[in-house]
Amino acid sequence: MADTSTAPLRFGTRASTLAMTQARSVADALRRVGHDVELVEISTRGDQSTAPLASIGGTGVFVTALREALLDGRVDVAVHSLKDLPTAAADGLALAAVPHREDPRDVLCARDGLKLADLPSGARLGTGSPRREAQLRALGLGLDVVGVRGNVDTRLSKVSSGEVDGVVLARAGLARLGRLDEITEVLDPIQVLPAPGQGALAVECRAGDAGIADALRALDDPASRAGVTAERSLLAVLEAGCTAPVGAYAEAAEGESGLELYLRAVVASRDGAVSIRKSATGPIGRAEQLGRDLAQELLADGAGAVVDAAESAS
Incomplete structure (x- = not known):
């Protein structure tokens, strides 16, 4: 167990600008x-390859090396984008904190300040996410959705160079990088639901490091943790990874009997031809069960076949 009273806490992080910014925010706190x-x-591995995520392992490609460094003692804490975490628990590790979540919505960054409805039929819209691709196609706007990988700068440069007419990104990443002025439209979740856990950070430590866990617990935001718990339990029941065409967003709000979660979810085929949407409300203390129950409703409406087809095509 690390001695937090004398030794500095070693925070493991990916080396990208966004990952470093996220880790610094936790470290500064x-x-x-x-x-x-x-x-x-x-x-x-996700940083070392420019191939589509599904082709290099999908879920976990940004996480495994950080977890290995944590387990073998090279670092004391790992900071992840929570949407990258596999839904299954990791042996020997604890999710010590989910800090206050940034706005999880997706955004459009398009040429000439255009909004989604302004883009002409056939406009090229870039995204590396099957979830975004599926929902964008389901809107029936006639857009040519093309695959892009790379960091925020790389993706935005494809717009400025004219390679694509716009890209869809997470608002949270642009907010952390101080680049909200690049956004031409924040996408309504009615149109495009974010990925489960999007906008949230996951702070992990070794399960036996009680002192470190106690230090990190001060960073935990209960409402943020409850929201992502509902979203990720839904994802787990669907047996879908972080690259699957599944969107989910749980918002906490005051209800008649106290704080409640309003959970919305979508499972859509990559071509947008099939889009299954459901929502549910429940007590914040039953976040995990809320996600499970809504997932069962989605499965009853055929979501399992959509997920299986998407994963087979990956």
């Missing part, structure tokens, strides 16, 4: 309450 922190860059 701990420094403000008196902990010494240093960042340790870890290269992951």
Whole structure:
């Protein structure tokens, strides 16, 4: 067990600008309450390849190397984008904190300040996400959705160069990078639901490091944790990975009997021909069960076949 009273906490993070920014935000929060922190860059398979995520392993490609560094003692804490985490629990690790979640919605960054409805039929819209592709095609706008990979700068450069007319990104990443001015439209979840866990960070430590877990617990935001718990339990029941065409978004709001979660979800085919949407509301203390129950409703409407078809085509 690490001695948090003398040794700095070693935070493992991917080396991308966004990942480093996310890790620094968590590290700074701990420094403000008196902990010494240093960042340790870890290269992951997802960073080393420009191939589509599904072809290099899908779920976990940004996570495995960080978890290995945590388990073998090279780092004391790992900071992930929570949407990258597999839904299954990791042996020997604990999700110590889910800090306050950024706005999880998707956004459009398009040429000439255009919004989604302004793009002409046949306009090229870039995304590396099957979930986004499926929902964009389901809108029936006649857009040519093309695959793109790379960091935020790489994707935005494809717009400025004219390679694509626009790209769809997570608002949270642009907010953390101070680039909200690049957004031409924030997409309504009625049109495009975000990925389960999008906008949230996951802070992991070793399961036996009680001192570190206690230090990290101060960063945990209960409403954010409940929301992503509902979304990820839905994803787990669907047996779908982070690259599957599944969107989910749980919002906490005051209800008649206290704080409640309003959970919306979608499962759509890559071509947009099939789109199954459901929603449910329940007590925030039953977040996991809420996600499971809504997933069962989706499965009853044929979502399993849609997920299976998408994964077979990957």
